[in-house]
Amino acid sequence: MNEEYAVNVRGLTVAYDSRAVLSDVDIDIKRGKITAIMGPNGAGKTTLLKAMLKLIPKSCGSVIWNEVDGRPPVIGYVPQSESVDWDFPATVWDVVTMGCYKRLGWIKRPKKEDRELSLQMLKKMGMEKCADRQINCLSGGQQQRAFIARALVQQADIYFMDEPFKGVDVATEKTIVELFRELKKEGKTVVAVHHDLSTAADYFDEAVLINRRVIMQGNVKSALTQENLSLTYRGTTGGEP
Amino acid sequence: MNIFELLCDHTVLVVVFGSALLGMVSGLLGTFSVLRRQSLLGDGVSHAALPGVAAAFLLTGTKDSGTLLLGALLSGLTAAGLIFSSVKKSKVKFDAALATVMSSFFGLGTVLLTCAQKLPNATQAGLHSFIYGQASSMLERDALVTIICGGAILAVVLLLWKEIKVFVFDRDFALQLGIPCGRINLILSFLTVLGVIIGIQTVGVVLMSAMLIAPAAAARQWCDKLWLMAALSALFGGISGAAGAFAGALAPGIPTGPSIVIAASALAVFSLLFAPKRGVLYRIYLRHKAMKKEESYGCGN
Numbered sequence: 190m191n192e193e194y195a196v197n198v199r200g201l202t203v204a205y206d207s208r209a210v211l212s213d214v215d216i217d218i219k220r221g222k223i224t225a226i227m228g229p230n231g232a233g234k235t236t237l238l239k240a241m242l243k244l245i246p247k248s249c250g251s252v253i254w255n256e257v258d259g260r261p262p263v264i265g266y267v268p269q270s271e272s273v274d275w276d277f278p279a280t281v282w283d284v285v286t287m288g289c290y291k292r293l294g295w296i297k298r299p300k301k302e303d304r305e306l307s308l309q310m311l312k313k314m315g316m317e318k319c320a321d322r323q324i325n326c327l328s329g330g331q332q333q334r335a336f337i338a339r340a341l342v343q344q345a346d347i348y349f350m351d352e353p354f355k356g357v358d359v360a361t362e363k364t365i366v367e368l369f370r371e372l373k374k375e376g377k378t379v380v381a382v383h384h385d386l387s388t389a390a391d392y393f394d395e396a397v398l399i400n401r402r403v404i405m406q407g408n409v410k411s412a413l414t415q416e417n418l419s420l421t422y423r424g425t426t427g428g429e430p
Numbered sequence: 431m432n433i434f435e436l437l438c439d440h441t442v443l444v445v446v447f448g449s450a451l452l453g454m455v456s457g458l459l460g461t462f463s464v465l466r467r468q469s470l471l472g473d474g475v476s477h478a479a480l481p482g483v484a485a486a487f488l489l490t491g492t493k494d495s496g497t498l499l500l501g502a503l504l505s506g507l508t509a510a511g512l513i514f515s516s517v518k519k520s521k522v523k524f525d526a527a528l529a530t531v532m533s534s535f536f537g538l539g540t541v542l543l544t545c546a547q548k549l550p551n552a553t554q555a556g557l558h559s560f561i562y563g564q565a566s567s568m569l570e571r572d573a574l575v576t577i578i579c580g581g582a583i584l585a586v587v588l589l590l591w592k593e594i595k596v597f598v599f600d601r602d603f604a605l606q607l608g609i610p611c612g613r614i615n616l617i618l619s620f621l622t623v624l625g626v627i628i629g630i631q632t633v634g635v636v637l638m639s640a641m642l643i644a645p646a647a648a649a650r651q652w653c654d655k656l657w658l659m660a661a662l663s664a665l666f667g668g669i670s671g672a673a674g675a676f677a678g679a680l681a682p683g684i685p686t687g688p689s690i691v692i693a694a695s696a697l698a699v700f701s702l703l704f705a706p707k708r709g710v711l712y713r714i715y716l717r718h719k720a721m722k723k724e725e726s727y728g729c730g731n
Contacts, residue, residue, distance in 0.1 A: 244605050266606040273600045277465060278650065278659045287596045291607045296589055323654045339603075 194255055195220040195262065195347050195378040196241070201250035203233070203240045210236045212402050214250070218347075218395075221376050223369050225383040225393040225409065229422050232400040234382045235269065238349050242266060257346045265345030269352055270332045275325050281335050282320045285311055288342025303342075310341040315364055330361030337365065348372065350381040354388075366392055389413060433680070442679045448573035449565050449671035449690060452629050453641060455580040457649070457667025458587065459625040460642035461660045462618055464650065465598050470525070471510070471619070473639030474532040476626045478509030480539025480635050483560050484546050491549075493556065495572060499627055502560075506623045509535050514619070536635075563634030563687025565675050572631065579628045583621050587660075594618065595656055633687040641667060644694035651705035670694035 198216040202209060211233040218224055226234050239245045241252050242264065254262050265288075288310075289303040299307070311317045314334040319327070327335065333353060340348055353365050369392060372379055383389055389396060389409060396412040398404040398421040405417040436442050456472075463469050479502035486501025487493065509531050516527045546557055559567065587594065597604040597614045605611050622642070629638050649663035674690025703710050 239602070242606050244602050264606070266603060268600065268602045272602060274465075277599045278654050278656050279595075279599060280654065283595075283656070284599075287600075287603065287607075290592050290596055290609070293592070296591075325654075343607075 192255075193220060194218060195257075196255065197253045198241060199251050199253070201237075201240060201252065202248045203236050203245065204248045209248070210401065211240065211399075214399070214403055216397055216403060216406060218378060218380055220255070220378055221373060222394040223373055223379045223381070223392065224395040224397060225381060225389050226397050226399065227383055227386075227389065227413075227421070228399040228404075232421075234399065235351055237399065238351055238380070238382065242349060262346040263344060265340035265343040265348040267333075267336045267340045267348070267350040267353060269355070270329070270336055272351075275327070275332060277324065279324050280320065281311070281316060281322050281324060281327070281331075282307070284324060284335050285316075285320075285338045285342055288339040291343070306344070307338075307342050310338040313341065313368070314338045315360075328358065329356035330358040333357050334361055334364065337368065345377070347378040347380065350379065352382045352384065354381075354383065354385065386413065386418070436676070436679055439679075442675075444570055444573050445565050445568045445679065445686070446672050446675040448568045448576050449632055449675035449686070450668045451573070451576050451580055451671070452632055453645070453667030453669070453671025453690065453694070454664040455576070455583055455625050455667070456629055456638075456641040457645035457663040457665070458660055459583065459622050460644075460646035460667070461649065461656075461663045462594065462598055463622060463642050464646040465656075466618075468524075469643045470528055470639065471513070472622055472626050472642040474513060474528045475506045475510055475623050476630055476635040476638035477532045477539075478535035479503075479506040479627055479630055480560060481505050481535055481542050482539075483630075484539055484542035484557065487546050487557060488542060488549075491551070493551070495569075495631060496575070498560075499575070499631065502630060503623070503627045505535065505539075506627050507620070510619055510623050539635075559634070560630055561634050561636055562685060563630065563632050563637065565632040565686030565690070566678055568632060576628050579624055583625060586617065586621060590614065590617065591657075633690055637687055637691045640691045640694055641670075644691070644698040645670065648694075648698040648701035651701040651708045666697050667694065670697060 194217045196218045198214055201211060201214040203211045214237065226237060228234055236245065240247045256262070285307045286299050286303065289299055289306065293299065293303070308317065308320070311320055314337055316331065316334045316338060319331060319335075324332070324335065333356070337350070337353065340350070354362055357365070369379055381393075383393065390413060393409045395407065396409040397406040398412060398417055400421050404421045405412045460472070463472055482501035482503070482505025483498045485505070486498050490497055512531050513524070513527045516522050517524050543557055556564065556567065593604070593609050593614055596607065597609060597611055601611055626638050626642070629641055633641055645666035646659070646663045648666050649659045653659050653662055670690050670693035673693040675686055677689040677693075678684050678686030701709070706712055
């Protein structure tokens with residue numbers, strides 16, 4: 190479409206068992222900006238991310254990925270850390286190198302440059318000392334760092350992160366915020382599900398408020414008004430439409 | 431017979447070798463079953479293989495094990511397909527679908543088996559050995575089938591190692607990487623069914639699932655790398671297979687299948703208790719140490 194947006198979502202509807210979780214969602218994600226997806230529990234934030242990434246089927250609508258330097262964009266993904274069983278027999282290194290599996294062909298093992306890249310990303314997340322550590326003895330913050338390092342190894346143009354700040358310590362939160370700034374400087378696009386209203390304006394450029402449909406999107410300061418927030422979060426305890 | 435004579439006996443060697451190989455194959459496959467929390471899939475498939483065996487005999491009248499196992503494979507695959515599709519298409523949970531399919535197939539198998547017993551040549555066919563297994567009847571041909579199937583299973587696992595690893599650990603991430611998770615799931619399930627089917631003649635449909643789960647559960651206790659767990663699990667399975675087959679040969683009358691399962695279970699229990707870091711005893715020791723520390727702080731005050 191154009192240079193301004195990394196991805197355009199048009200009329201996206203996702204339904205589980207004929208019950209619409211997201212209906213008629215139009216979103217434009219600005220290229221090179223840090224965008225927060227915000228909304229109450231059950232608003233469909235994770236569903237939105239997954240539907241955009243084609244991890245779950247959509248009922249209708251389209252997701253248009255705009256080219257980067259004349260090629261389709263590479264996408265990096267950080268799932269919610271509690272979506273996996275951390276008692277899986279693997280080390281941090283095993284998890285992080287999974288980020289380069291797409292570039293490798295069948296049977297091929299990570300090459301020297303893949304290993305160097307993995308180490309570099311571990312260092313970036315302050316995790317190089319944990320490389321040989323079992324993933325079942327990581328703290329919540331370390332789990333998140335490992336997952337983010339894995340996404341960085343994907344060397345993406347757009348990063349999707351599902352609640353990167355959930356259950357992390359202060360130091361990890363700071364590391365992630367610094368990473369956001371660094372990625373932005375490199376011209377990358379970041380989309381993250383975020384919960385904390387008090388930090389949103391500091392950490393993000395743009396915000397998309399959703400509750401089964403888009404309530405508001407735009408510059409984070411103009412979007413997070415009292416009026417928009419009450420529209421987004423009203424009557425949400427039961428998650429009823 | 432003493433042990434030395436046993437070691438020179440060709441028939442015994444075939445049985446021991448075949449059982450060990452079988453144990454290795456199921457140990458390898460069990461690693462993924464256990465990590466995917468689908469430990470009982472093997473149980474369902476093995477029970478569901480029984481009507482296939484009986485139907486193959488009723489239809490062809492042959493007791494050729496190849497034909498019977500083909501029947502078992504078809505009915506095992508049908509059961510696995512039914513379990514997965516009912517989970518996907520309806521709101522039935524995996525365990526409920528599995529229990530229903532497993533018991534109804536096993537019931538059907540028992541009925542068909544009773545019908546088959548009434549046929550004149552049935553008593554010789556040894557159909558009943560499929561229930562509790564009979565390793566001592568293993569022929570070179572059966573061992574060859576195990577070698578071929580086992581080799582194919584190992585080759586596929588090695589070929590798809592990276593894909594399987596990321597799929598089992600983090601399905602969403604695997605999908606996002608562009609790994610065809612549906613196909614990997616199908617392949618893994620097919621391999622599991624195949625591994626179970628080649629084992630039912632030796633270990634029996636009732637106990638076969640232990641051959642998948644026990645070695646893998648034991649292996650998980652000792653290591654923290656997926657490839658190590660798979661290798662150890664195959665090793666434990668192989669040891670159990672050989673040990674059980676030996677016991678059966680050493681003391682005629684001792685059923686081989688159950689002996690194999692007992693050996694595998696003993697390894698699992700030992701590992702659960704004594705493995706460093708994850709073992710029960712080590713954890714008790716840790717708790718004890720922590721309590722002592724607290725007490726000594728108390729004294730200091």
